[in-house]
Amino acid sequence: MSVKILDKNTIIKQKSDGFTPLIIGDPATIFSARAERLRALAKDSFMADYLLLAGQIVQQQALLAEDFAQPVANFASENALTWPLSLDQAWFPILEAMLAQLTTSLRLVASDDIVKVIDSLQDLDSETLHHYFTALQHNQPERVPAELAILLWACINTFTSLLVKTTALEWQPEPNVKQHFCPLCGGAPVASLIKGSGHRYLHCSQCETEWHRLRAECTQCADGENIHLQSETLEDAVRAETCGHCNSYLKILFLEKQPNLDPIADDLATLVLDQKLNQNELYRNGFNPFFLPLIQ
Numbered sequence: 001m002s003v004k005i006l007d008k009n010t011i012i013k014q015k016s017d018g019f020t021p022l023i024i025g026d027p028a029t030i031f032s033a034r035a036e037r038l039r040a041l042a043k044d045s046f047m048a049d050y051l052l053l054a055g056q057i058v059q060q061q062a063l064l065a066e067d068f069a070q071p072v073a074n075f076a077s078e079n080a081l082t083w084p085l086s087l088d089q090a091w092f093p094i095l096e097a098m099l100a101q102l103t104t105s106l107r108l109v110a111s112d113d114i115v116k117v118i119d120s121l122q123d124l125d126s127e128t129l130h131h132y133f134t135a136l137q138h139n140q141p142e143r144v145p146a147e148l149a150i151l152l153w154a155c156i157n158t159f160t161s162l163l164v165k166t167t168a169l170e171w172q173p174e175p176n177v178k179q180h181f182c183p184l185c186g187g188a189p190v191a192s193l194i195k196g197s198g199h200r201y202l203h204c205s206q207c208e209t210e211w212h213r214l215r216a217e218c219t220q221c222a223d224g225e226n227i228h229l230q231s232e233t234l235e236d237a238v239r240a241e242t243c244g245h246c247n248s249y250l251k252i253l254f255l256e257k258q259p260n261l262d263p264i265a266d267d268l269a270t271l272v273l274d275q276k277l278n279q280n281e282l283y284r285n286g287f288n289p290f291f292l293p294l295i296q
């Protein structure tokens with residue numbers, strides 16, 4: 001991956017017109033809004049129970065993001081970080097502390113099914129747990145049991161989003177490089193977002209960063225000839241951008257139409273659109289952890 005990551009002090013600022021190629025969010029704010037959006041979407045959904053479960057997990061991530069902000073800031077100042085981030089041994093103590101807090105809190109509010117998942121997580125030996133964390137951070141979720149993955153992912157997601165927030169890097173796209181994966185953590189996008197400015201950003205599933213990509217080209221193979229938008233109606237704020245060249249798609253969220261959309265929550269709540277696209281032999285090229293138990 002060809003990536004240019006620049007220190008804040010050395011980058012030539014591109015913000016004179018208000019445009020920036022990289023947007024780093026605040027994890028606690030993002031997780032709180034996402035939990036609220038999941039609860040709202042559950043009200044009219046055939047998959048209400050699952051959206052509420054996802055909301056419970058994300059609500060705990062909001063608390064983790066507050067409680068671990070300082071430990072992660074300390075971690076960032078004490079460790080030499082390389083970009084894009086790649087999980088190493090030094091991450092495990094914080095990830096394990098996050099997992100302990102997440103499972104203790106979730107056990108008090110979640111259903112019996114999730115309590116069983118928590119029990120089986122606590123039975124894992126540390127070698128297996130580390131193997132699972134590493135596989136998820138390296139975009140290999142198929143190596144992890146799906147029901148365990150959603151809780152382990154919650155820790156990785158919270159940790160990497162705090163890490164990129166505290167380091168506050170800026171990023172300059174290389175000319176002619178089409179960035180499908182996150183320039184900061186190497187994670188896959190969840191979805192595209194069309195901002196009020198009309199610019200398209202990809203939203204990282206792992207660290208919640210958003211990076212700019214031109215519109216009307218496939219985010220995976222960069223083809224611009226066979227791109228279509230598909231949805232139930234032309235008015236839908238969540239559509240799918242399909243590519244007839246590589247037969248894949250990514251959801252595209254029009255924030256200009258509906259500003260409170262959340263990439264993870266609204267991607268999950270539009271599962272019916274995925275089912276229709278899958279019948280036409282189009283596959284997802286983005287990643288949403290909450291889809292794992294639905295597709296494995």
Ligand SMILES: [Zn+2]
Nearest residue numbers: 182185204207
């Ligand atoms: Zn990322």
Ligand SMILES: [Zn+2]
Nearest residue numbers: 218221243246
């Ligand atoms: Zn394509």
